[in-house]
Amino acid sequence: MIPEPLSRVVSLLSRLPGVGEKSAQRFALFFAFAGPGLAAELGRALCQLHELVEPCSRCNNLAERSSEGPTVCEICRDTRRDDALLCVVAKVQDLFAIERSGAMRGRYYVLGKLLSPLDGIGPDELPLQALSDRVRGGVREVIIATPPSVDGEATALFIARELSALGAQVSRIASGVPHGGDLEFADQVTLGRAIDGRRSVDVP
């Protein structure tokens, strides 16, 4: 019923995370009726995306591809950041989230994956060599900001053990009840962590 060039767009859009057949059709029809400008502009931007953007050679964050020498992202180029403080994250989205918080003034390292026995990702798949080289190059403290999931915790523990042996101070981000969250609706594990990770209150 849907013309073939349009149904091709629908089937490609439905591969996006959280986008089903119906949303994909809604998006495709929006492109069809929004005039040729939007579809063509996004089309060109998508065709060029992988030519213009690639992972940073130092931290794996996404960066504009450099024509001269290795690609280095904006954060790695920023001279005002603390080279001795390194935050290890699972994926680029997590780096963006931490940057939005404004709480991290050091550098990052994006692992790109987590230990996951079920998905066949073992210690050999982690970029541990590159991370170790980075830490040896003058990092004082490593903050492990992998997610507080089973895979994230396992990865944090594994990395912490390897990096501590290099003499770096290794810390893990806190896990507990989120800001504005309701204790009544927090799950048991989160509450357990909030209690375990309690901090003494200094009364002035």
Place this chain on the structure above:
Amino acid sequence: MIPEPLSRVVSLLSRLPGVGEKSAQRFALFFAFAGPGLAAELGRALCQLHELVEPCSRCNNLAERSSEGPTVCEICRDTRRDDALLCVVAKVQDLFAIERSGAMRGRYYVLGKLLSPLDGIGPDELPLQALSDRVRGGVREVIIATPPSVDGEATALFIARELSALGAQVSRIASGVPHGGDLEFADQVTLGRAIDGRRSVDVP
């Protein structure tokens, strides 16, 4: 923080209906990490979309552009359909929805807009001339399937008046409690319509 070629994709994707900044970023990063294949394929499909697809010259449904003569959609080409039964809808999405129901064996006409004084769309903006010509060409019954909203009802009434004058039998789709819906949670207008539109039950 996000490299420019990627943030361009984010800003274009965020124009899609129901897609905010955060979802657009999620989609863009998915394209960046899914390998170059998906982005390039969708990119090409979007660039070609408006070259390959245009409204049907008879009913305004979307169709593959014809290289010889005017573009005619699959439904208008289908010889098994009843030429004397015409269903008038507001937009192509509504045509797709009615087709999925399998309840319509006639032809369609897509208005593309509804009367909307607030948006400055008056009777002159509706494609009434083309619709009248279509009805004069041998249509026995017109089913008006504009949505049961204020604009949809106003448009239905206006079209019904114009087309009745041409001698066609004009009907309006039923409005009431949807199948599987709960009377308890139906709004007053819907329940009022369900009562007004009641049909006698024939006991066999």
